[in-house]
Amino acid sequence: MVIDRFGSLADPPATFALTGVRVIDPSTNTDVVRDLVVADGVIRNGDAPSGIPRIDAAGLVAAPGLCDLHTHLRTPGDEGAETIASGTRAAAHGGFTTVCAMPNTDPPLDDALRVRGLLAEAAHAAARVRVVAAATRGRAGEQLTDHGALAAAGAIGFSDDGVAVAPAAVARQALAYLASLGLPLVEHAEEPDLAAGGLMRGGPTATRLGLGGWPASAELAIVERDLALAAETGGWIHFTHLATAAGLEPIRRARASGTRVTCDVTPHHLALTDAWVAGDRHFAWENGHDPEPGASAGLDPAFAYDGVCRVNPPLPTRDDAMALLAAVADGTVDAIATDHAPHPPERKAVPFAEAAPGLIGLETALGIGLAAVAAGHLELSTLLAALSTRPAALIGEARSMAAGSNADLVVFDPQRSWRVERAALASRSANTPLVGMDLPGVVRLTVAAGRITYDAGLIGSE
Amino acid sequence: MTATWISTWTRRHLLDVDELSRAELEAVLDLGVELRGRRAARELPDSLRGLAVGLAFYEPSTRTRVSFELAARELGATVTDLSVAGSSVAKGESLIDTLRTLERTGVRMVVLRHAASGAPYLAARSLERAAILNAGDGTHAHPTQALLDALTLREALGSLEGARVVIVGDAAHSRVARSDLHALVRLGASVVLSGPPAWVNPFAGWPGVSVVTDLATALSGADAVVALRVQRERAAGSGVPSLGEYVSRWGLTAEKLERACPGAWLMHPGPANEGVEIAAELSTDPRSLIGRQVENGVPIRMAVLSLLAVEMDRW
Numbered sequence: 217m218v219i220d221r222f223g224s225l226a227d228p229p230a231t232f233a234l235t236g237v238r239v240i241d242p243s244t245n246t247d248v249v250r251d252l253v254v255a256d257g258v259i260r261n262g263d264a265p266s267g268i269p270r271i272d273a274a275g276l277v278a279a280p281g282l283c284d285l286h287t288h289l290r291t292p293g294d295e296g297a298e299t300i301a302s303g304t305r306a307a308a309h310g311g312f313t314t315v316c317a318m319p320n321t322d323p324p325l326d327d328a329l330r331v332r333g334l335l336a337e338a339a340h341a342a343a344r345v346r347v348v349a350a351a352t353r354g355r356a357g358e359q360l361t362d363h364g365a366l367a368a369a370g371a372i373g374f375s376d377d378g379v380a381v382a383p384a385a386v387a388r389q390a391l392a393y394l395a396s397l398g399l400p401l402v403e404h405a406e407e408p409d410l411a412a413g414g415l416m417r418g419g420p421t422a423t424r425l426g427l428g429g430w431p432a433s434a435e436l437a438i439v440e441r442d443l444a445l446a447a448e449t450g451g452w453i454h455f456t457h458l459a460t461a462a463g464l465e466p467i468r469r470a471r472a473s474g475t476r477v478t479c480d481v482t483p484h485h486l487a488l489t490d491a492w493v494a495g496d497r498h499f500a501w502e503n504g505h506d507p508e509p510g511a512s513a514g515l516d517p518a519f520a521y522d523g524v525c526r527v528n529p530p531l532p533t534r535d536d537a538m539a540l541l542a543a544v545a546d547g548t549v550d551a552i553a554t555d556h557a558p559h560p561p562e563r564k565a566v567p568f569a570e571a572a573p574g575l576i577g578l579e580t581a582l583g584i585g586l587a588a589v590a591a592g593h594l595e596l597s598t599l600l601a602a603l604s605t606r607p608a609a610l611i612g613e614a615r616s617m618a619a620g621s622n623a624d625l626v627v628f629d630p631q632r633s634w635r636v637e638r639a640a641l642a643s644r645s646a647n648t649p650l651v652g653m654d655l656p657g658v659v660r661l662t663v664a665a666g667r668i669t670y671d672a673g674l675i676g677s678e
Numbered sequence: 679m680t681a682t683w684i685s686t687w688t689r690r691h692l693l694d695v696d697e698l699s700r701a702e703l704e705a706v707l708d709l710g711v712e713l714r715g716r717r718a719a720r721e722l723p724d725s726l727r728g729l730a731v732g733l734a735f736y737e738p739s740t741r742t743r744v745s746f747e748l749a750a751r752e753l754g755a756t757v758t759d760l761s762v763a764g765s766s767v768a769k770g771e772s773l774i775d776t777l778r779t780l781e782r783t784g785v786r787m788v789v790l791r792h793a794a795s796g797a798p799y800l801a802a803r804s805l806e807r808a809a810i811l812n813a814g815d816g817t818h819a820h821p822t823q824a825l826l827d828a829l830t831l832r833e834a835l836g837s838l839e840g841a842r843v844v845i846v847g848d849a850a851h852s853r854v855a856r857s858d859l860h861a862l863v864r865l866g867a868s869v870v871l872s873g874p875p876a877w878v879n880p881f882a883g884w885p886g887v888s889v890v891t892d893l894a895t896a897l898s899g900a901d902a903v904v905a906l907r908v909q910r911e912r913a914a915g916s917g918v919p920s921l922g923e924y925v926s927r928w929g930l931t932a933e934k935l936e937r938a939c940p941g942a943w944l945m946h947p948g949p950a951n952e953g954v955e956i957a958a959e960l961s962t963d964p965r966s967l968i969g970r971q972v973e974n975g976v977p978i979r980m981a982v983l984s985l986l987a988v989e990m991d992r993w
Contacts, residue, residue: 418880422880423880425795425796425818426795426815426856427795427817514694517693517799517802517803520796521797565800565804566774567797568794568795568796569794569795
């Protein structure tokens with residue numbers, strides 16, 4: 217029996233050798249089968265020195281450690297849903313070595329002392345924790361937080377996530393000020409008036425279900441606004457969890473004309489669709505039952521209106537999901553970020569309109585991505601770049617599989633699959649509609665900053 | 679009772695009519711007709727004897743609640759009214775907790791009305807033994823209203839096959855409209871939706887449904903017209919500039935009805951705002967089926983309760 221063992225960043229550096237592993241490093245376009253030697257936490261050249269554990273890793277893939285730009289650790293204030301310990305274990309279990317904690321906690325991360333406190337607490341975590349600080353005090357959209365002090369405390373971006381920085385003038389101030397620090401405004405693109413009352417993506421499925429629709433224009437309105445503000449101020453705008461096709465074209469255009477714009481999408485917006493709210497359980501690229509409005513059989517009572525599918529921004533239409541996937545493939549989208557949003561069951565086992573929005577993603581991101589690869593919609597190296605090297609570069613972290621690099625990597629078995637079950641998850645919460653489904657790709661080892669943070673019986677023997 | 683309907687029914691819950699095949703729909707209507715006759719003759723079966731039925735209305739309702747209660751009692755059930763709306767029963771207690779409590783007291787059928795679309799699906803997933811009858815959920819479905827509308831229209835027209843039915847008003851926020859669409863289309867009718875664009879355009883592309891904003895055009899060739907109740911607070915909000923604008927463009931009057939087929943029928947799920955969605959003079963018009971809709975309420979609910987009770991013995 218394979219024993220899952222979690223480690224922490226405070227553990228001693230790791231030493232081991234994996235023989236015959238397929239090493240993929242998207243940053244150098246490398247994809248070779250070789251031996252991978254890690255000694256004292258550092259990747260070494262050549263043969264494994266004698267006396268260190270040598271593990272036959274044939275058939276496994278080793279890649280740079282995954283980096284999540286958008287994680288809700290629910291700390292402080294909602295530790296029943298997640299803690300730094302449980303959230304970073306979920307990260308390690310999913311192959312992530314870095315998570316960026318979002319500021320919509322209670323109280324919010326709008327104060328340098330609080331940010332320092334969180335980072336200090338995370339020193340023994342199972343993944344590196346970085347902080348996206350609140351862009352405005354109390355995330356109220358009125359007064360900027362002390363961006364400079366927060367950056368000095370370790371903030372790598374600023375966001376009022378959960379909502380957009382709603383007043384345009386405040387968003388403009390933030391972009392202008394942040395330009396002096398070289399850090400991004402991380403925008404949750406949702407125009408509040410247009411999205412008001414929206415419980416899921418507007419369209420035929422929402423109409424069929426009688427649930428308030430959130431129009432695609434709610435995202436586009438903020439994307440267009442912020443691109444104009446970024447162009448004008450010279451600031452860096454990063455759109456997080458983009459969920460519509462409509463926003464992609466203006467981003468491509470703005471980037472071509474020199475605006476500093478980056479963006480991420482979540483795995484669930486690439487693979488799940490609004491049909492999931494009606495009870496469908498097929499990925500966007502599969503042929504599901506595709507509930508024709510007004511036609512066909514009724515909704516599946518086992519899954520229809522499941523509050524676990526309520527997420528913000530809402531699950532996209534199939535066309536939007538496929539457009540987002542294509543935008544990952546062509547590089548328009550810089551990163552896949554999870555928007556890991558844990559909630560306990562009592563916030564989800566309620567009528568759809570009352571369900572807290574959000575679903576967990578750290579442990580399923582790689583699997584969803586590998587499913588897209590298996591279906592032919594992404595190259596494996598593109599997926600790994602979007603999950604590791606590209607987001608890491610955005611926050612100034614190195615990721616390399618070259619000799620001399622600090623070992624920061626994930627080893628997974630692409631041939632095996634696993635069933636998403638509550639007991640299989642390290643997160644304190646299990647709010648994902650993937651529960652009960654099989655995902656490809658089993659993470660066998662995660663090494664963050666030279667330390668083994670997760671080992672599914674690959675190195676250690678129990 | 680005739681046995682044909684028993685063989686076509688295999689459902690534990692009634693959550694919406696969209697799950698029902700044409701044969702099942704016809705079976706419910708046929709059984710409704712039969713039970714209506716037996717009720718008039720005071721020869722009702724006691725097919726629900728020994729069954730406890732719970733009424734859980736999380737939203738105020740008069741006619742739906744009363745007709746379910748009568749239907750269940752007259753078929754021999756014990757009825758308990760949770761009277762949730764406006765009371766303290768549900769305060770701090772989740773919907774699931776409340777329904778599970780009902781179930782533990784022995785209630786085997788729960789008639790549920792809830793302001794949240796989809797609440798009956800959550801309830802159906804959460805209960806082990808009890809059947810859920812959706813008595814209206816949010817802006818999603820109102821299956822028994824659609825069944826009684828279908829029965830009323832089937833009897834007035836002889837058949838729904840090939841009939842052209844116009845539904846006027848705020849279909850986007852109407853559970854009656856949604857369920858009517860499913861039932862009428864499946865029974866062979868074509869449905870035309872008319873109203874302010876925001877209220878009808880979302881249905882464009884539904885099979886069997888066409889959207890015609892202009893009421894006069896929509897009414898052309900109509901065999902029947904269903905006026906939906908206008909929620910006054912909505913009229914001045916998202917969909918239409920003002921209530922007056924709505925009345926002038928989409929309020930049904932005898933004059934506008936001239937565009938429909940001669941003898942076209944008029945329906946309304948009630949309660950109607952006279953002078954808003956329909957002119958006062960129309961409620962007493964001989965073409966009005968509004969009274970018959972109400973009369974069909976109890977027998978249709980009897981039919982549904984009976985079918986679920988039969989099925990209950992199988993699981």
